[in-house]
Amino acid sequence: MFIIRPSSLFEIQRGMSRSLPRQHTFVRQKSSKSPLEAYELKVKEGKWKPDPYQEKAIFAVNGLYQELQAYTQPPVPKESFHLHSRGEEKTSVLSKFRSTLGKYASRFMASSRPFAPQIPKGIYLYGDVGCGKTALMDLFYNHLPSNITRSKRIHFHAFMLHIHQSAHHLKQVKGYGFDVIDYLSAQLASKCTVLCFDELQVTDVAGALILRRLFECLQKYGVVIFITSNRAPNDLYKNGIQRESFLPCIHLLNESLNVICLDSPNDYRRLKSETEDIYLHPAQDPLVKKQLQQWFERYGNIRGDPTHEVQLEVFGRTILVPKVSGDAAWFTFKELCGEPKSAADYISLANRFRAFIISDIPQLSIEAKDLVRRFINFIDAAYDSRAKVILSADVPVDLIYPTPEGYKPLQSSEISKKYTESGEHSKIASESNYHGNFAGVEEVFAFSRCLSRLAEMRKSDWFQN
Ligand SMILES: Nc1ncnc2c1ncn2[C@@H]1O[C@H](COP(=O)(O)OP(=O)(O)OP(=O)(O)O)[C@@H](O)[C@H]1O
Structure with missing residues (x-):
């Protein structure tokens, strides 16, 4: 048994940034072309298919590119990212006066115009799965004008994890009166003029509240934001607990960003190409079991590193990986999710x-929200790091969880009826603590995105590198 253990909080935080998959630590390729020119070239060279929906979006993206050519981000005020000045402000009369003035000023800014003057409107690009949102964002990011020297492109999920971790640490050090999000935004703003967030989702009330404050602060410090999401701003965190406290954030997104719907019907991940037979069923079939073992041996190193258990330590907790050989890991669904x-x-x-x-x-079943959410998070992580995933299931992979086409919200009475059904599967499915009429609606959409990713992850070229 091996234990992998980061030694200190610093290590954990460094580990966090080191542990971000390649896509999260995205390296910008510099180019003299505009996003529009780069897009046209891809189509001309036959690398991309012509798509009128994308063309409309890329014109808007190019508009932002042109505005950025004339944009200079105002410097972040020094006191905004000094930990000490905030903690010490309470002590003198002068600083109390300054602090009161600051509060009035920030209240005024928050209610009327919480962003830096002349900041170009960023972009909020949303649409169905696989229609090219991330691809267009990447075109923008890789073809920023030469005057924009500082930029970041971050996977939203990983970014929120980082914010939660840092906020937790800062609150322990500075106490609960400290405006963590403003401080972290100032830090970020001092490192980037343009910030690209891929795949924004809001799934819990804590995230919703952080987001609102984060966007206010980033805009205040003159950071231009580009967001991709599967949901329109007005549909974010729909049916969420205390949604009313998120409405100002929706308002801010609608007001300060150019909201574009990429309503293309194409899911490019599902374009026909050679695929591998890696989503196997039924799981109990001896042939399926044999095939799984063969895949494990193909990516493991059974002779040099016989199958063993590994304990992986992440942020002070231990994850047990029951079967490991070389770079291959084997979990049952129950062990993983x-x-x-x-x-x-x-x-x-x-x-x-x-x-x-x-x-x-x-x-x-539809109410198994927690289980499917974990599975989706796992596939997202595997997709972002380009890992290979081989599955066995009781049913074809498309049927593991309902998709929007087959979705019908369950009434509470139906849910309780399902809970009373016996058997291993209904026991697993009954874990969710949800009791409303919209059980699993977010997860149904998230799962269809997951299927789109799985479709790309079974293509032969995914397996070639
Ligand atoms: N016009 C196009 N022609 C061919 N392939 C394309 C085109 N646009 C995008 N793609 C490819 O389609 C795949 C999916 O695109 P992308 O990841 O941008 O989708 P997405 O809308 O961000 O999906 P999701 O919502 O699931 O994250 C990528 O491999 C991308 O390179």
């Missing part, structure tokens, strides 16, 4: 292993 695991856990796993075998996936 049957108990609480965070997105950070899955990101760490995806960074450590090159290939995953996930066996015995049951067909989940």
Whole structure:
């Protein structure tokens, strides 16, 4: 048994940034072309298919590029990112006066215009799965004008994990009166003029509240934001608890960003091409079991590194990886998703292993939100690190969880009826604590995105590198 253990909080935080998959630490390719020119070239060279929906969006993206050519971000006020000045402000009369003035000023700014003057409107690009949102964002990011020297492109999920971690640490050091999000935004603003967030989702009330404050602060410090999401701003955190406290954030997104719907019907991940037979069913079939073992041996190193257990330590917790050989890990679905695991856990796993075998996936009922959410988080992490994933399930992979086409919200009475059904699968499925009429609606959409990713991850060229 091996234990991998970061030694200190510093290590954990460094580990966090090191543990971000390649896509999160995205390196910008510099280019003299505009995003529009780069797009046209891709189509001309036949690398991309012509798509009128994307063309409309790329014109708007190019408009932002042109505005950025004339934009200079105002310097971040020094006191905004000094930990000490904030903590010490309470002591003198003068600083009390300054602090009161500051509060009035910030209240005024927050209510009327919480962003730096002349900041170009960023972009909020949303649409269905696989229609090219990230691809267009990447075109923008890789073809920023030469005057924009500082930029970041971050996967939203990983970014929020980082914010939660840093906020937790800062609150322990500075106490609860400290405006953590403003401080972190100032830090970020001092490092980037343009910030690209890929795949924004809002799934919990804490995230919703952080987001609102974060966007206010980033705009105040003159950071131009580009967001991609599967949801329109007005549909974010729909049916969420205390949604009313998120409405100002929606208002801010609508007001300060150019909201573009990429309503293309194309899911480019599903374009026909050679695929591997890696999503196997039924899981109990001896042939399926044999095939899984063969895949494990193909990516493991059975002779040099016989199958063993590994304990991986992530942020002070231990994740047990029951079967490991070389860079391959094998979990049953229950081991991977049957108990609480965070997105950070899955990101760490995806960074450590090159290939995953996930066996015995049951067909989940709609109320098995926690289980499917963990599975989706795992696939997201594996996709971002380009890991190979081989699955066995009771049913074809498309049927593991309902998709929007087959979705019908359950009434509470139907849910309780399902809970009373006996058997292993209904036991797994009954873990969710949800009791409303919209059980699993977010997860249904998230799962269809997950299927789009799985479609790309079974293509032969995914397996070639
Ligand atoms: N016009 C196009 N022609 C061919 N392939 C394309 C085109 N646009 C995008 N793609 C490819 O389609 C795949 C999916 O695109 P992308 O990741 O940008 O989708 P997305 O809208 O961000 O999906 P999701 O919502 O699931 O994250 C990528 O491999 C991308 O390079």
